[in-house]
Amino acid sequence: MNSSFFNQIKSHPLYARSQHWTGLISISGTAQVFIMLISLASGILVIRLLSTEEYALYTLANTMLGTIIALANAGIPIGVMSEGGKVWKDKKKMGMVFVTAFELRKIFGLVSLLIGIPILIYLLRLNGASWTMSVLIMIGLIPAFFSQISNSILEIAPKLTQHVVPLQKNQLAINAGRLVLLILLIFLFPFAYIAIIASTLPQVWGNIRLKKITNSSVDWEQQSDSEIKLRLVAKTKRILPEAIFYCLSGQLTVWLLSLFGSTDSVAQIGALGRLAMVMNIISVLFGMLIAPRFARLEADFSLLKRRYLQALLLVVVLFLGIIGVVYWFPSQILWILGAKYGDLEDEVVLAVIGSSLNLLSGIIYALYSSRGWIINPFLYIAISISSTIIAMLVLDITTLYGVLLLNIAIAVVQVITHYYYGLYKLYALKAES
Known part of the structure; x- marks a missing residue:
């Protein structure tokens, strides 16, 4: 009787599917945990060994790096995911998509770099960096920039074909290389540019x-x-206004503190952000396993809606669990950062809430944009600017606490906007069918 019952379960299609996903997530998840732990170890090493002043410069440099990468990408990876999702089984057609994308990437990359370098030098100088230090930071940053905008396109191919193991091995090697270089160099030379170069060299490789x-x-x-x-x-034209807006608003907390706050507050928000980046494992796994599969689904309303809601529910539950842990154990978590940041118990909770909301917003966006659905940038920008201005008028943006609240307020609006746009496109698909 029991044997017959279990055989019926095993023969059910859902059993095979659950077995497949369990194996896939466990393999990918285990690798991603190792990648995250190595990355976290590298980040904590930098936080603990750099002075507050040096870590502030490191934070500004990495923030600008992320900003100009977003500007350089300007929707190109989204377009590649959408185009590649249609032809992922055809190597030649995939080649046409990727070669074309790299032509565009060169142009956008150079323009983004020309815009970002002068601004970063100004902010570095404003926060106490010498001209020599600023130039050394630039030397370390530029190769990392070109490597990362290239990676953002290249990694789409193994994601679409679900050959994620080689991709994760490469990511693991990069992070391990960074940690080794940091151990070899930063104890002797605790400077921001050394930490940046130690990160850049493995990325190029x-x-x-x-x-x-x-x-x-x-x-x-x-x-x-x-x-x-x-x-x-x-697609780029439609996304470009939003990309430009993101360059101004995506790291608004750091920009505001670098202009109106203190050097210490810049270092503090950088350290808290590094801690919150542990949650990136969820976003990375989502982008590696879920979004490409969502891109490949047939244009069936019921199926797409079900997968859309299932994916987002899972992510929300995971983020709520992480926020709960940080809320109950803030001092233990801050111990990781060192004594310099031990008094930020309220701030660390706000930082994790803000990071969760921002990651959720990005995940929703990645999900629906994988289908080639692009929100009207002017509508999105209008909503974001309005909510940002209102929040800035209400909150004290010269303090770390106030800036973290600002980040949460902006992220809430973005989550709501992206979520309902995704639903709107799903129901538009239903109306067309």
Whole structure:
């Protein structure tokens, strides 16, 4: 009787599917945990060994790096995911998509760099960096910039084909290389530019390895395709205003503190942000396993809506669990950062709430944009600017506490906007069918 019952369960399609997902998530999740732990160890090492002043410069440099990467990408990876999702089984067509994307990437990369460098130098100088230090930081940052904007496109190929193990091995090697270089260098030379260079060199090496990984699914001998370029440019034009807006608002907390706060507050928000980055494992796994599969689903309203809501419910539950842990054990968590940041018990909770909301917003966006659905940028920007101005008028943006509350307020609006836009596109699909 029992044997028959269990055989019926095993023969059910849901059993096979659950077995597949359990294995996939456990393998990917285990690798991602190792990557996260190594990255966290590197980050904590930098936080503990750099002075507050040096860590403030390190925070500004990395914040600007993320900003100009967002500007350089300007929707290109989203377009590649959408285009690649249609032809992921055809190596030659994948080659046409990727070669075309890299042509656009070169142009956007150079423009973004020309915009970002002068602004970063100004902020570094404003927060106490010498000209020599500013130049050394630039030397370390520029190769990292080109490697990361290249990676953001290259990693789409193994994600679409779900060859995630080689991708994760590469990420693991990059993070391990960074940790080794930090251990070798930063104890002797505790400077921001040393920490940046130690991060950059493994990224350049990993970028070369990642290009080789894509060879199994992308034919790099193909030529750029004008029709694909037109479609990518069309998506980029629609996303570009939002990308520009993100460059101004995405790291608004750091920019405000660098202009109106103290150098210490810049270092503090950088340290709290590093701690909150532990949650990136959820976003990374989502982008690696869920979004590409959502992109590949048939245009069936019921199926898409079910997967959309299931994915978001899972993410919300995970984030609530993390927030609960931080709320109950703030002092134990802050111990990781060291005595310099031990009095930020209220701030660490706010930082994790804000990071959770921002990651949730990004996950929702990644989910629906993988289908090629792009929110009207002017509507999104209008909503974001309005909510930001209102929040800035109400809150004290010269303090770390006030800036963290500002971050939460902005993120709440973004989550609501992206969530309902995703639903709107789903119901529009239903109306068309």
